[in-house]
Amino acid sequence: MRLELLEADVAELQAMGLTPPQALRRGLGALGARPTYERLRETAVTPESLQELVHFYADQAADLRLLRFTYATRMPAFERARRCYEGVEQKTAELRRRVVPELKARLRAVREEEEALERALRERGLDPGRIGPRVPPAQAIDPRPMPWEGDPEPLTLSPPPVRSSLRERVLARLLGWGR
Numbered sequence: 001m002r003l004e005l006l007e008a009d010v011a012e013l014q015a016m017g018l019t020p021p022q023a024l025r026r027g028l029g030a031l032g033a034r035p036t037y038e039r040l041r042e043t044a045v046t047p048e049s050l051q052e053l054v055h056f057y058a059d060q061a062a063d064l065r066l067l068r069f070t071y072a073t074r075m076p077a078f079e080r081a082r083r084c085y086e087g088v089e090q091k092t093a094e095l096r097r098r099v100v101p102e103l104k105a106r107l108r109a110v111r112e113e114e115e116a117l118e119r120a121l122r123e124r125g126l127d128p129g130r131i132g133p134r135v136p137p138a139q140a141i142d143p144r145p146m147p148w149e150g151d152p153e154p155l156t157l158s159p160p161p162v163r164s165s166l167r168e169r170v171l172a173r174l175l176g177w178g179r
Contacts, residue, residue: 006072009065100146107141 005013005020013023040056043049071078118128164172 004069004073006069009069096146104141104145 010020013020018026040049040052121128121131
Protein backbone atom coordinates (compact mmCIF):
# COMPACT_ATOMS: atom_id res chain seq x y z
CA MET A 1 0.00 0.00 0.00
CA ARG A 2 1.25 3.46 -0.87
CA LEU A 3 0.58 6.29 1.59
CA GLU A 4 0.96 9.92 0.52
CA LEU A 5 0.68 12.78 3.01
CA LEU A 6 1.25 16.51 2.93
CA GLU A 7 4.12 17.81 5.04
CA ALA A 8 1.62 19.80 7.11
CA ASP A 9 -0.26 16.60 7.96
CA VAL A 10 2.96 14.77 8.89
CA ALA A 11 3.95 17.66 11.18
CA GLU A 12 0.49 17.57 12.81
CA LEU A 13 0.76 13.82 13.39
CA GLN A 14 4.21 14.23 14.91
CA ALA A 15 2.86 16.91 17.25
CA MET A 16 0.30 14.33 18.47
CA GLY A 17 3.04 11.72 18.90
CA LEU A 18 1.89 9.55 15.99
CA THR A 19 3.68 8.22 12.95
CA PRO A 20 1.80 7.98 9.63
CA PRO A 21 1.50 4.14 9.86
CA GLN A 22 0.14 4.40 13.43
CA ALA A 23 -2.42 7.01 12.35
CA LEU A 24 -3.43 4.80 9.42
CA ARG A 25 -3.96 1.79 11.70
CA ARG A 26 -6.06 3.87 14.12
CA GLY A 27 -8.14 5.27 11.27
CA LEU A 28 -8.75 1.86 9.71
CA GLY A 29 -9.74 0.44 13.10
CA ALA A 30 -12.28 3.20 13.69
CA LEU A 31 -13.75 2.97 10.20
CA GLY A 32 -15.92 -0.05 11.03
CA ALA A 33 -17.60 1.76 13.95
CA ARG A 34 -18.21 4.98 12.02
CA PRO A 35 -21.84 5.88 11.22
CA THR A 36 -22.65 6.18 7.52
CA TYR A 37 -25.42 8.81 7.57
CA GLU A 38 -24.92 12.45 6.57
CA ARG A 39 -26.53 14.35 9.46
CA LEU A 40 -26.53 14.03 13.22
CA ARG A 41 -29.49 12.01 14.46
CA GLU A 42 -29.09 12.23 18.24
CA THR A 43 -30.46 15.44 19.76
CA ALA A 44 -29.96 15.07 23.51
CA VAL A 45 -26.66 15.43 25.32
CA THR A 46 -25.97 11.74 25.82
CA PRO A 47 -22.88 9.56 25.43
CA GLU A 48 -24.34 8.37 22.11
CA SER A 49 -24.77 11.91 20.81
CA LEU A 50 -21.21 12.78 21.87
CA GLN A 51 -19.86 9.70 20.07
CA GLU A 52 -21.94 10.59 17.03
CA LEU A 53 -20.55 14.13 17.10
CA VAL A 54 -16.98 12.79 17.30
CA HIS A 55 -17.58 10.57 14.25
CA PHE A 56 -19.28 13.40 12.37
CA TYR A 57 -16.40 15.80 13.11
CA ALA A 58 -13.83 13.19 12.06
CA ASP A 59 -15.72 12.60 8.81
CA GLN A 60 -15.89 16.32 8.02
CA ALA A 61 -12.20 16.80 8.91
CA ALA A 62 -11.25 13.88 6.64
CA ASP A 63 -13.24 15.40 3.78
CA LEU A 64 -11.45 18.71 4.27
CA ARG A 65 -8.05 17.01 4.36
CA LEU A 66 -8.86 15.13 1.14
CA LEU A 67 -9.80 18.38 -0.56
CA ARG A 68 -6.61 20.03 0.67
CA PHE A 69 -4.52 17.05 -0.49
CA THR A 70 -6.19 17.05 -3.92
CA TYR A 71 -5.68 20.78 -4.30
CA ALA A 72 -2.02 20.57 -3.24
CA THR A 73 -1.18 17.63 -5.49
CA ARG A 74 -3.10 18.87 -8.53
CA MET A 75 -2.31 22.57 -8.27
CA PRO A 76 -0.25 22.63 -11.52
CA ALA A 77 -3.14 21.07 -13.45
CA PHE A 78 -5.60 23.53 -11.87
CA GLU A 79 -3.31 26.42 -12.83
CA ARG A 80 -3.04 25.14 -16.42
CA ALA A 81 -6.82 24.78 -16.65
CA ARG A 82 -7.30 28.30 -15.24
CA ARG A 83 -4.87 29.79 -17.78
CA CYS A 84 -6.58 27.89 -20.61
CA TYR A 85 -10.04 29.02 -19.48
CA GLU A 86 -8.94 32.64 -19.16
CA GLY A 87 -7.34 32.44 -22.62
CA VAL A 88 -10.57 31.15 -24.15
CA GLU A 89 -12.58 33.84 -22.36
CA GLN A 90 -10.17 36.53 -23.58
CA LYS A 91 -10.31 35.29 -27.20
CA THR A 92 -14.12 35.10 -27.06
CA ALA A 93 -14.36 38.65 -25.72
CA GLU A 94 -11.90 39.84 -28.37
CA LEU A 95 -13.97 38.20 -31.12
CA ARG A 96 -17.14 39.76 -29.77
CA ARG A 97 -15.54 43.19 -29.79
CA ARG A 98 -13.79 42.89 -33.16
CA VAL A 99 -15.71 40.52 -35.44
CA VAL A 100 -19.35 40.47 -34.34
CA PRO A 101 -20.08 44.21 -34.86
CA GLU A 102 -18.69 44.06 -38.41
CA LEU A 103 -20.76 40.97 -39.22
CA LYS A 104 -23.92 42.54 -37.81
CA ALA A 105 -23.29 45.71 -39.84
CA ARG A 106 -22.99 43.59 -42.99
CA LEU A 107 -26.18 41.74 -42.02
CA ARG A 108 -28.02 45.06 -41.60
CA ALA A 109 -26.85 46.12 -45.09
CA VAL A 110 -28.04 42.82 -46.58
CA ARG A 111 -31.41 43.19 -44.84
CA GLU A 112 -31.79 46.74 -46.17
CA GLU A 113 -31.03 45.51 -49.68
CA GLU A 114 -33.51 42.66 -49.19
CA GLU A 115 -36.21 45.12 -48.10
CA ALA A 116 -35.51 47.32 -51.16
CA LEU A 117 -35.82 44.31 -53.47
CA GLU A 118 -39.09 43.24 -51.76
CA ARG A 119 -40.48 46.77 -52.24
CA ALA A 120 -39.57 46.62 -55.94
CA LEU A 121 -41.37 43.29 -56.27
CA ARG A 122 -44.48 44.64 -54.54
CA GLU A 123 -44.48 47.65 -56.86
CA ARG A 124 -44.63 45.22 -59.80
CA GLY A 125 -47.50 43.35 -58.18
CA LEU A 126 -45.57 40.25 -57.07
CA ASP A 127 -45.64 38.67 -53.60
CA PRO A 128 -42.08 38.44 -52.18
CA GLY A 129 -43.20 35.83 -49.62
CA ARG A 130 -43.62 33.27 -52.40
CA ILE A 131 -40.05 33.64 -53.64
CA GLY A 132 -37.14 31.70 -52.10
CA PRO A 133 -36.77 29.99 -48.73
CA ARG A 134 -37.82 31.67 -45.48
CA VAL A 135 -35.67 31.80 -42.36
CA PRO A 136 -37.54 30.47 -39.33
CA PRO A 137 -37.85 33.13 -36.62
CA ALA A 138 -35.97 30.96 -34.10
CA GLN A 139 -32.92 30.90 -36.42
CA ALA A 140 -32.94 34.58 -37.39
CA ILE A 141 -30.08 36.73 -36.13
CA ASP A 142 -30.88 39.99 -34.41
CA PRO A 143 -28.86 42.66 -36.28
CA ARG A 144 -29.05 45.22 -33.47
CA PRO A 145 -25.76 45.88 -31.66
CA MET A 146 -25.41 44.24 -28.26
CA PRO A 147 -24.17 46.24 -25.24
CA TRP A 148 -20.65 44.78 -25.36
CA GLU A 149 -20.20 45.50 -29.09
CA GLY A 150 -19.80 49.25 -28.78
CA ASP A 151 -17.56 51.46 -26.73
CA PRO A 152 -18.13 50.83 -23.04
CA GLU A 153 -20.03 53.57 -21.28
CA PRO A 154 -18.20 55.01 -18.29
CA LEU A 155 -19.67 54.04 -14.96
CA THR A 156 -21.26 56.88 -13.09
CA LEU A 157 -22.05 56.68 -9.42
CA SER A 158 -24.54 58.82 -7.62
CA PRO A 159 -23.06 60.92 -4.85
CA PRO A 160 -23.28 59.42 -1.36
CA PRO A 161 -26.06 60.74 0.87
CA VAL A 162 -25.18 63.64 3.11
CA ARG A 163 -24.56 62.34 6.58
CA SER A 164 -25.67 64.46 9.46
CA SER A 165 -23.16 65.38 12.11
CA LEU A 166 -22.89 63.51 15.38
CA ARG A 167 -24.42 66.48 17.19
CA GLU A 168 -27.46 66.49 14.87
CA ARG A 169 -27.96 62.72 15.26
CA VAL A 170 -27.77 62.92 19.06
CA LEU A 171 -30.24 65.84 19.12
CA ALA A 172 -32.63 63.99 16.83
CA ARG A 173 -32.59 60.97 19.12
CA LEU A 174 -33.08 63.07 22.22
CA LEU A 175 -35.95 64.99 20.66
CA GLY A 176 -37.51 61.74 19.43
CA TRP A 177 -37.29 60.21 22.92
CA GLY A 178 -38.82 63.25 24.59
CA ARG A 179 -42.08 62.97 22.66
